[in-house]
Amino acid sequence: MSSSSPTSSSAPCAVRLRGLEARDRGALEALIRGTQMFYAPEVDVALELIDLGLKPGGGGYEFVVAEREGLAVGYACWGLNPMSDGVHDLYWIAVDRALQKAGIGRALLAHVEARVRAAAGRTLMIETGGKPSYQPTRSFYLACGYLEVARLEDFYRVGDDKLVFAKKLAP
Numbered sequence: 001m002s003s004s005s006p007t008s009s010s011a012p013c014a015v016r017l018r019g020l021e022a023r024d025r026g027a028l029e030a031l032i033r034g035t036q037m038f039y040a041p042e043v044d045v046a047l048e049l050i051d052l053g054l055k056p057g058g059g060g061y062e063f064v065v066a067e068r069e070g071l072a073v074g075y076a077c078w079g080l081n082p083m084s085d086g087v088h089d090l091y092w093i094a095v096d097r098a099l100q101k102a103g104i105g106r107a108l109l110a111h112v113e114a115r116v117r118a119a120a121g122r123t124l125m126i127e128t129g130g131k132p133s134y135q136p137t138r139s140f141y142l143a144c145g146y147l148e149v150a151r152l153e154d155f156y157r158v159g160d161d162k163l164v165f166a167k168k169l170a171p
């Protein structure tokens, strides 16, 4: 992905939003592990998507990276659900643990929404966990205007539901 945008003015912690680059891989791996939110297989999947995103064409996965002082400090990955005519899935979003709650996640998600709208997408869907440690993540999605539209009990683990959040991006 080659798009970039100027430094985000909505983020109190100023970042530059740009496409994924090969030099980001190490920083993103450290960032993902550093959130302490993901099971090992989830980290593997996140890295697989990054590797696919770095290949020519990106494998259908779109990325935006938040860069600060030359280093990737956050990113989001999304793509069109190929079985729909305009529903996009947010596959991943993460911000450096030390820089969370500073507006970077909101800036990343707003960028994703703008890109989905520009691609004539109508809805952005997000799957997340229902366990207590994901409460801040759920608060983030709610604060960004997402609604819980489905819940699959005990999906990830017994006591850890899968929640589906969605936001309509077209009238």
Ligand SMILES: CC(C)(COP(=O)(O)OP(=O)(O)OC[C@H]1O[C@@H](n2cnc3c(N)ncnc32)[C@H](O)[C@@H]1OP(=O)(O)O)[C@@H](O)C(=O)NCCC(=O)NCCS
Pocket (backbone or CB within 6 Å): 035, 037, 092, 093, 094, 095, 096, 099, 100, 101, 102, 103, 104, 105, 106, 107, 127, 128, 129, 135, 136, 137, 139, 140, 141, 143, 144
């Ligand atoms: C979820 C995540 C991407 C949010 O990014 P962030 O940069 O911390 O979020 P922002 O600072 O942009 O917060 C935007 C809003 O979300 C809400 N929010 C964010 N973090 C929150 C927290 N810990 N508790 C409560 N609300 C929170 C706030 O209402 C905030 O609004 P404000 O700007 O009025 O304060 C980030 O915390 C993260 O990487 N978490 C770990 C990984 C993860 O859970 N990824 C998603 C997997 S499904």
